[in-house]
Amino acid sequence: MxxxxxxxxxxxxxxxxxxxxxxxxxxxxxxxxxxxxxxxxxxxxxxxxxxxxxxxxxxxxVAVASAAADEFFAVTEPDPTLDLDGQLDQSMRAFVRYVSDHREGYLMLVRGVSGGDGALGGLFTHTRDRFVRRIVDKLGPVDVGAPLLHLAVRGWVAFAEEVTVGWADDPTTSEDELLALLRDSLTQIVALALGVPAGSLLT
Amino acid sequence: MxxxxxxxxxxxxxxxxxxxxxxxxxxxxxxxxxxxxxxxxxxxxxxxxxxxxxxxxxxxxVAVASAAADEFFAVTEPDPTLDLDGQLDQSMRAFVRYVSDHREGYLMLVRGVSGGDGALGGLFTHTRDRFVRRIVDKLGPVDVGAPLLHLAVRGWVAFAEEVTVGWADDPTTSEDELLALLRDSLTQIVALALGVPAGSLLT
Structure with missing residues (x-):
């Protein structure tokens, strides 16, 4: 050497x-x-x-937390050359792997700081907002002004975080089963928020 | 007087x-x-x-947070004289009203303390566990050992908290629409976790 x-x-x-x-x-x-x-x-x-x-x-x-949030957002960026189903699958896989690999730092981002002081609490809210906007933007020709939509997607992000952290702690099912739950729950929740059949989304 | x-x-x-x-x-x-x-x-x-x-x-x-968690759990206790649909509806309505009426304290419970020091962080986990167990116990004749079930219900509790807090901040829809989203999303998520049709649950 x-x-x-x-x-x-x-x-x-x-x-x-x-x-x-x-x-x-x-x-x-x-x-x-x-x-x-x-x-x-x-x-x-x-x-x-x-x-x-x-x-x-x-x-x-604050600077490290902000850099970690940017990294997390970047590695979960959907590949625009894929179709929407493919983007969802690839982005969620990256999400699950990042959370599994960065459990401590991730928990800090989603939990430790969320009720904390100004700068870190604001970073948490901002990061969650970016995920919500990314998902809503990807949904394509839906009524993005539907009052329940942003609320429901925001709730789904909390769902995905909780489920993924729990799975990373104790992976009793395969990664594919976890991904199927995440993907299908998003479809169902968005469909409920929009009042449309789930089958009409992401196709 | x-x-x-x-x-x-x-x-x-x-x-x-x-x-x-x-x-x-x-x-x-x-x-x-x-x-x-x-x-x-x-x-x-x-x-x-x-x-x-x-x-x-x-x-x-810690004592106040613990008393608040007990109160929150007690006021959302389902009335066992109702059928399962009725229990779900009444318990969720109590959940939404309690969160709306106790926004600051509630946020403390679900956010501020969750990454905090030992006693408060433990209380947060314990409270969420109690909600998960209550829901799973109510589900009746389902496979309560299904590996994804507890994970999915725990995720749904996070979903319900996020959506309800967001709604309380900015109630752009009616309480009934919010309750429908909460109720239907639970049914859908449990069905996905169990791999059964949603229509086979809560009937």
């Missing part, structure tokens, strides 16, 4: 590197347990320099 | 009175904002005496 070349990083690169490391750490522990010392050690810089980039541990936590 | 007679209360009565007052305060503000001073004032006793009964603000918060 050759020794890695030490490169001088720009401030932007350094900040991005620290955020990446923080997001990786979230896979194994809740946000509140991220250690600035450990982060500095992993990055090979001083703790003082970490504080230089983020000001405080609280600011670092 | 006659002046209320001052009665000397037993320690148990005093403790119960303070908990009642705490639960009432939860209707208007989150748990973290319960004030021991205000509580003492409302009960007409000294702050020192409040601390005598509960030890610390943290212990008082």
């Amino acid at each position: 050759t020794k890695a070349t030490r490169t001088r990083r720009t401030p932007e690169e350094r900040r991005a590197q620290l955020l990446d490391l923080g997001v990786q750490m979230l896979a194994e522990r809740p946000l509140a347990e991220l250690s600035m010392e450990e982060l500095a050690g992993a990055a090979g810089i001083s703790k003082a320099l970490v504080f230089h980039y983020f000001g405080s541990k609280a600011e670092f936590q | 006659t002046k209320a007679t001052r009665t000397r209360r037993t320690p148990e009565e005093r403790r119960a009175q303070l908990l009642d007052l705490g639960v009432q305060m939860l209707a208007e503000r989150p748990l973290a904002e319960l004030s021991m001073e205000e509580l003492a004032g409302a009960a007409g006793i000294s702050k020192a005496l409040v601390f005598h009964y509960f030890g610390s603000k943290a212990e008082f918060q």
